[in-house]
């Protein structure tokens with residue numbers, strides 16, 4: 016479950032989430048007495064707190080698969096970005112941010128919430144972009160506000176070891192910006208921000224460990240290219256004459272290659288939000304313009 020990441024700096028560990036960090040779980044980073052994210056599973060949090068002193072818990076963002084174990088670390092001090100703090104402190108707001116309130120998808124979500132036993136967490140301190148937290152005698156954890164996935168999503172970079180925790184800039188096949196506070200322009204800027212760092216070891220919240228500065232920059236490029244592919248796919252529907260509305264592009268497997276039997280009601284909602292985020296980006300980049308209640312190429 017634990018893997019030491021540096022020979023020289025012995026207090027940094029990758030903590031593997033249950034199901035190898037696949038949703039509804041995620042991976043964590045233990046750095047001195049700081050734990051980043053608690054979605055490894057209840058059982059794993061219990062076992063971790065027995066062996067290590069965890070005085071501080073940082074939540075990379077408010078999503079349930081990253082904060083589910085907070086309730087098991089009641090004596091710790093809790094930290095998050097100010098923008099995600101209100102939802103971590105009141106998890107009933109999750110349904111609003113996922114835009115599932117009073118929809119069929121809300122019922123789908125409930126079993127996950129029950130499994131997590133999700134509880135509100137009082138945030139004791141907010142973290143900010145570029146802030147450096149001194150941990151132990153020689154660790155310096157830099158906060159990198161990396162919004163887009165959520166508004167307060169943060170990544171973390173330890174300056175001596177060049178180890179980064181990327182949370183849900185997760186280098187997976189499926190970049191996700193399907194919450195109402197998501198923002199695609201920010202998401203891409205955040206990825207660019209990470210590309211400007213020399214990262215020796217990167218931890219993705221769901222995909223685990225990546226090593227090597229060059230390799231990690233390549234992975235970040237590949238991740239960006241998956242977003243650009245969606246741009247192309249959506250843009251190909253536009254023309255200079257016929258105006259296109261978001262509604263014209265729904266339930267057409269533009270973002271989700273397949274809709275799952277059980278979760279499709281949710282996927283339709285997330286897909287609509289993500290397509291909206293592309294529209295917002297196209298408008299800002301002056302690729303499309305409004306016409307007849309929809310949009311055309313400009």
Ligand SMILES: [Zn+2]
Nearest residue numbers: 076078164183
């Ligand atoms: Zn997330």
